[in-house]
Amino acid sequence: MSAAEVEPTVPWMATVLTLFPESFPGPLGISLAGKALEEGRWNLEVLDIRDFARDKHRTVDDTPYGGGAGMVMRSDVVDDAIEASSASPGPLLYLSPRGRLLTQERVRELASGPGARLLCGRYEGVDQRVLDARGVEEISVGDYILSGGEMAALVLMDAVVRLLPGVMGNDDSAGEESFERGLLEYPHYTRPPEWRGQTVPEVLLSGHHEKIRRWRLAEAEAITRKRRPDLWVAYRAERKQGAD
Incomplete structure (x- = not known):
């Protein structure tokens, strides 16, 4: 065509x-x-x-x-x-x-x-x-x-x-945001690498994509479990159902 x-x-x-x-x-x-x-x-x-x-x-x-x-x-x-x-x-x-x-x-x-x-x-x-x-x-x-x-x-x-095609500058980022996976979003960091005595987590500087992915998932799960127990219960139930 x-x-x-x-x-x-x-x-x-x-x-x-x-x-x-x-x-x-x-x-x-x-x-x-x-x-x-x-x-x-x-x-x-x-x-x-x-x-x-x-x-x-x-x-x-x-x-x-x-x-x-x-x-x-x-x-x-x-x-x-x-x-x-x-x-x-x-x-x-x-x-x-x-x-x-x-x-x-x-x-x-x-x-x-x-x-x-x-x-x-x-x-x-x-x-x-x-x-x-x-x-x-x-x-x-x-x-x-x-x-x-x-x-x-x-x-x-x-x-x-913001979900419509072509609206966001990076369409891939939408899938990482809060609620898209049933979880709240993980923390973000940028330059400078050290600020007021606080440093960026080392894993984010490692360049190891799989380790970074696992760290981000673990952080998202921890934040959701602490701040939104209702979302955490639904997330765990969905994961259990998917595993059955």
């Missing part, structure tokens, strides 16, 4: 629904992700939810039924914004602290697909009815509270974009 006959690949598409469109691309507009965006390795579309308000004041929220503090994003307004994004590829994700925790496995799944639609909540969140009606997948980036979904959306997008 000649170069002219090769079918073009469709770039991964991020579609963001937000009340603060000026938040994007934010930090994703710089460094490798920004360069990849300029090169068309991934695309970004941002929809302002306020454009779908139904009154002259562009109201997007209202007081919650049952009382309580804060405001809730209206189901009708959010649903219209979702409908406007329906032609965009990928699953509809709502960034929420009550969602399923974002993992590297889910990131890889998203990176292998055509894209994702990211719904960013504000105030007390989105009316539950629209989430149920649209079958939205709720995703959390951690057990803490943010002011809105925009920062969480940027985290998810960054995690995905």
Whole structure:
């Protein structure tokens, strides 16, 4: 097949629904992700939810039924914004602290697909009815509270974009990073070889690739066992299953 006959690949598409469109691309507009965006390795579309308000004041929220503090994003307004994004590829994700925790496995799944639609909540969140009606997948980036979904959306997008072909300067390095093998990453060292009385581990200066590989694995296992017992248990179980 000649170069002219090769079918073009469709770039991964991020579609963001937000009340603060000026938040994007934010930090994703710089460094490798920004360069990849300029090169068309991934695309970004941002929809302002306020454009779908139904009154002259562009109201997007209202007081919650049952009382309580804060405001809730209206189901009708959010649903219209979702409908406007329906032609965009990928699953509809709502960034929420009550969602399923974002993992590297889910990131890889998203990176292998055509894209994702990211719904960013504000105030007390989105009316539950629209989430149920649209079958939205709720995703959390951690057990803490943010002011809105925009920062969480940027985290998810960054995690995905860096896995796309041609984005990272060294694609091989991705496989060595935390969570890719079920372990936290091993320590790194560079020049100078001695700093404030601390020296680089001798094995890293040996030039013996197999010894270096074994040292790095042992360090990754030790750090994971100490800092993330949950990951360590899962890692040991997976290794045991693979050995059976």
